[in-house]
Amino acid sequence: MSLSTTTACNQSEAETPQLLLKNQVCFSLYSASNALIRSYRPLLSALDLTYPQYLTMMVIWEKSGINVKDLGHDLHLDSGTLTPLLKRLEAKGFITRERSDEDERVRLVFLTTQGQQLKSQAESVPEAIFCKSQLPMTELQQLKASCEKLLANLKK
Amino acid sequence: MSLSTTTACNQSEAETPQLLLKNQVCFSLYSASNALIRSYRPLLSALDLTYPQYLTMMVIWEKSGINVKDLGHDLHLDSGTLTPLLKRLEAKGFITRERSDEDERVRLVFLTTQGQQLKSQAESVPEAIFCKSQLPMTELQQLKASCEKLLANLKK
DNA sequence: ACTAAAAAGATTGTGCACAATATACTTGTA
DNA sequence: TACAAGTATATTGTGCACAATCTTTTTAGT
Numbered sequence A, B: 001m002s003l004s005t006t007t008a009c010n011q012s013e014a015e016t017p018q019l020l021l022k023n024q025v026c027f028s029l030y031s032a033s034n035a036l037i038r039s040y041r042p043l044l045s046a047l048d049l050t051y052p053q054y055l056t057m058m059v060i061w062e063k064s065g066i067n068v069k070d071l072g073h074d075l076h077l078d079s080g081t082l083t084p085l086l087k088r089l090e091a092k093g094f095i096t097r098e099r100s101d102e103d104e105r106v107r108l109v110f111l112t113t114q115g116q117q118l119k120s121q122a123e124s125v126p127e128a129i130f131c132k133s134q135l136p137m138t139e140l141q142q143l144k145a146s147c148e149k150l151l152a153n154l155k156k
Numbered sequence C: 001a002c003t004a005a006a007a008a009g010a011t012t013g014t015g016c017a018c019a020a021t022a023t024a025c026t027t028g029t030a
Numbered sequence D: 001t002a003c004a005a006g007t008a009t010a011t012t013g014t015g016c017a018c019a020a021t022c023t024t025t026t027t028a029g030t
Helices: A011-015 A025-045 A051-062 A068-075 A079-091 A113-122 A125-133 A137-155 B011-015 B025-045 B051-062 B068-075 B079-091 B113-122 B125-133 B137-155
Strands: A095-099 A107-111 B095-099 B107-111
Touching: A025 A051, A025 A125, A025 B025, A025 B051, A025 B137, A051 A068, A051 A079, A051 A107, A051 A113, A051 B025, A068 A079, A068 A107, A079 A095, A125 A137, A125 B137, A137 B025, A137 B125, A137 B137, B025 B051, B025 B125, B051 B068, B051 B079, B051 B107, B051 B113, B068 B079, B068 B107, B079 B095, B125 B137
Parallel strands: none
Antiparallel strands: A095 A107, B095 B107
């Protein structure tokens, strides 16, 4: 068996069903992820945020003063993605990027007052997305659990 | 309730649990999708393909002569993504891009001999990814079904 | 103290995604 | 048969993701 789920029917499928788009788990995941991010767009552009910026702000709302390495660990992103993203968040006034005094290599990211204010504006976003998804909470939780398991297995 | 699944514990979570990264279904989906595409990378670079190019080739293996609009419909991508991607596939010699005779606006995409040969090289990829995922087939099928349902709901 | 190795970020380059817009062609309707 | 509206694709610009590489700083072993 393969990651492509087979449901053979006609001849062309019988030959290499694992290479049909409709049998690809990853394609479904990829399309759903793209679609979900697309659904966030109108809500987040009102806050002047992209989806990856919104995720980053979530970490900073929780852990102001975090460094880039830990941020990357939490978000599963590297400095090549985060450095320019953080510069854009800084340019918008939501965060500041300061060097650590103990270790000059380390960049610490702090929430600004404006960044703090953004959080209250963002509070209605999760509910709005839940409505758009039109899926029962139990199914969403199951989906989340499977994605987390898959991610953990791929990281091994 | 919201798309962020709550599992309240400490004080900071109790305030706005729906804005915690660990409660975001979309973040799990996004991270798992990125990780899966990352896992494909070493397998596909041996074929000189990226993951979106691989998906595109799947459609063309099945439907040589398809136009850009139908390709975009199948892949949930637009011409802004597909036009440059198809040009790269053409530059690699896997496809040709020809104008339709009946309607000069339409671009038809055909498989080349080299593109056909690529298919047999790709046949081992799905199995390899299935192994990397380390998830039972039933869970993968469930994951796929939920993603498809979510995508369909978001498209409405 | 000196230096090799390691660590933290930053930089560069490629390839998506996608919004917005532009261009070329086709079709329906007066 | 003009011509407005619609359609198919292409172009432009922004912001990720990520590999590869580089710089700066720290740490460890001598």
